[in-house]
Amino acid sequence: MTKQDTFTHDPVTFDIIQNGIQAVADEMFVAQVKTSMSAIIYEVLDLSTSILDAKGEIAASGAGIPAFIGVLDKAIHGILQKFPLDDIRPGDLFATNDPYYGGVSHLNDMVLASPVFSEGRLVAWVANIAHWNDVGGMVPGSMSSDATEIFQEGVRIPAVKLFDRGEENKAVFDILYVNTRLPDYLRGDLWAGIAGLRIGERRVLEIIEKYGTDIFEAAIADFMDFGETRARAALKTLPEGTYSFEEEQDSGQIHKVEITISKDEFLVDLTDNPAQAGSSNSSREGTEIAVQLAFKSFTDPDAPGNGGFFRPLTVKTTPGTIFHVQEPGALGYYSEVEIRLFDMLLRALAHHFPGVVPAGNFASICGTVVGGPHPDTGRHYTIVEPQVGGWGAWQGNDGPSGQFSGFHGETFNCPAEVAEARYGLTVDQVALNPELGGEGQWRGGKGIDVHYRVRADNNFLSVGYTRSRIPPWGVNGGRDGSCNYVEVLRTDGSSERHAFATNVEVNTDDVIRVVTGNGGGFGDPAKRSAEDLARDIRDEYLTPERAREVYGHQG
Incomplete structure (x- = not known):
């Protein structure tokens, strides 16, 4: 009997592999943090790392920004749309920051991704994303509220190979270095990202070497199915129906959402929303991320946030709107569109499901x-x-x-x-x-x-x-x-x-x-306890005079 036969569909082995790839994603994260040049990466941790299956579905993620984790599967999908499988080889390393080519967010956020091969076939991807302080464009920092098209926001890297079968594509590196006001920082942050991918690929291959290619792939597929099972179980506990909500924004615009919950699907309809304008727009994929975060927070926060968990989720948008920008729309402040959507979805759910949010x-x-x-x-x-x-x-x-x-x-x-x-x-x-x-x-x-x-x-x-x-x-x-x-x-x-x-x-x-x-x-503020008010005053959140003014007593 072979080692592979012994471990086939063994849940303990699957669990070890699933926890192993999570550890790999965390190690990738630490490696990139420790070697980056910019404080927004090594102090703020404005980055994320993931291990993905061969189709680009998230299997495990490191720490960092939740909204970044959801970028990486969509970035791999963009790469796979552009490159046929026979043009993806061991030693390749891809880069994209362009939301119209799998970059998802804005040009400051660079995605790096490498395929992992075993026994001659693509079995996984390792990927990361980090915010770079300057990638050119009309203003330092590359984010302008005055931008009206993406050409004004910096250099566009449309899912290209930085390394082709292990050979450095020097032309792309030169383009990156010359299109920034901070070339030393960009160079350091870029190579930190490359280092993170290399250690991730090495660790994934170590797991595969130990358990075998087929068992590794089966464990990933099992983990995806587990995520889907948890999501569908959570859906069955929710009352079915259609729930609408609208919210005024600072600009005076009205954002609208309609949520339809059934036993098999969580549908978020954003089709009736303002037209794209300026640099406050989101890509269709970015909108999906904001919805995914709200969906997971509401249904099962403790479940694995892998690709399987989001299978019951459907998002509808209208091209040419702020939630589905079309080229050459600008996306410098995409984050404010997506966070407003995330916030609105939570508020909508709080409105219809009191006590949850x-x-x-x-x-x-x-x-x-x-x-x-x-x-x-x-x-x-x-x-x-x-x-x-x-x-x-x-x-x-x-x-x-x-x-x-x-x-x-x-x-x-x-x-x-x-x-x-x-x-x-x-x-x-x-x-x-x-x-x-x-x-x-x-x-x-x-x-x-x-x-x-x-x-x-x-x-x-x-x-x-x-x-x-x-x-x-x-x-x-x-x-x-x-x-x-x-x-x-x-x-x-x-x-x-x-x-x-x-x-x-x-x-x-x-x-x-x-x-x-x-x-x-x-x-009701009048019901705040004297003990809590006394603590507020002691901690200098509140003066005694303000306590009397707002709460009606001193505490």
Whole structure:
């Protein structure tokens, strides 16, 4: 009897392999973090890694941004559409950042992917994605709210081979290096991504060597089926029906969704939505990711988020709308479209299924780009930061403070010490947001109030914040939270407030004040306990005077 016969359909062996590929995805993640040049990767962890099956379905994922995990299967699908199977060989390594060629998000996010071969056949893929600080385009940082087409946003890499059968395609590397204002950082981040893929391929082949190709493939297929089983079991617990919802956005536009739940399908219809415009658009694939995240959060958060889990999910869109941009539409601020959709879906489900979802959260990436000549070296720098904010309260619990949105996931803010050491800024203040908003029997979590002082002239600021006009919603009598915005405090005493802005000039000793929203409250503020109010005052979330004003007693 062969080793393969012994282990065929052995659930213990399958479980070992399934956990093994998860460990591989995590090791890929750590390798890329440890070797990257840019703080947005090695501090913020703005990246993701995955092991995928031969067809490009996600089998296992590393840590990082949930919205990135869902990119990688769609990127492999794009590669497979462009390259016939007989043109994909051992030693190949593909790159794509173009949303119209499998890149999914925007040009700053580079996907790298390698096929894994065993016994002469394609059996898996290893892939990663990371945000690069600058890939050219009309503005430093490559994200402009003024862009109207993708040609203005940077260099487009349309699913091409960086390595062909192990041989470096130097022309593509040269194109990448010359189309950035930060060539050293791009080079370092690129090779960190390549290193992550190489270690991932090596580890997958070690698993295959131990258990055999057929058993490896069977274990992956079994894991996909398990994901589907969990999703369908969760669907059967939900009441069938059609649930509609619409929500006004900061721009005044109305976003609409219709959700139809049956025992076999979870259908999300987004066909009736505004036309694409500017740089706030999402690819069709990006829209699917936002829906996938909401679907999993609502149905079975603990199930494996592999390709099988999403088989019962169907998404409908209309080409030419913000949720299904058509070429050459711009996508620089795609993230704000997708996070607004993710947030709206959760709110729609909260509306129709009370008690399942907390009050609203600050729900924005709050992308903040600052750069210019470094005051010490004169060399160009660019800092790209997402921001943390307040989450909504729910019955029995205050909302968490200073967290990334659920869309942005397992990531971190850049420490003040790193920002000051690596970039031309001084961090004057890192504090929680003292503004009113989110009061309730259980209060919303606090956003942040961070001050960056500029140290040189001719610097720039670009931002893309939503929930800047309409705050996170309160529940059961809890007050709405507060809004996200950036305020520039000038040395002459003047100030201006921004939500979306590109290349705002900032000079020596101007202060960039980043303010993110407090989450919505839950329950009547008058019912907040004296003990909780006393803790709020002690922790400086609240002054005694504000407690009397808002809650009616001091605590």
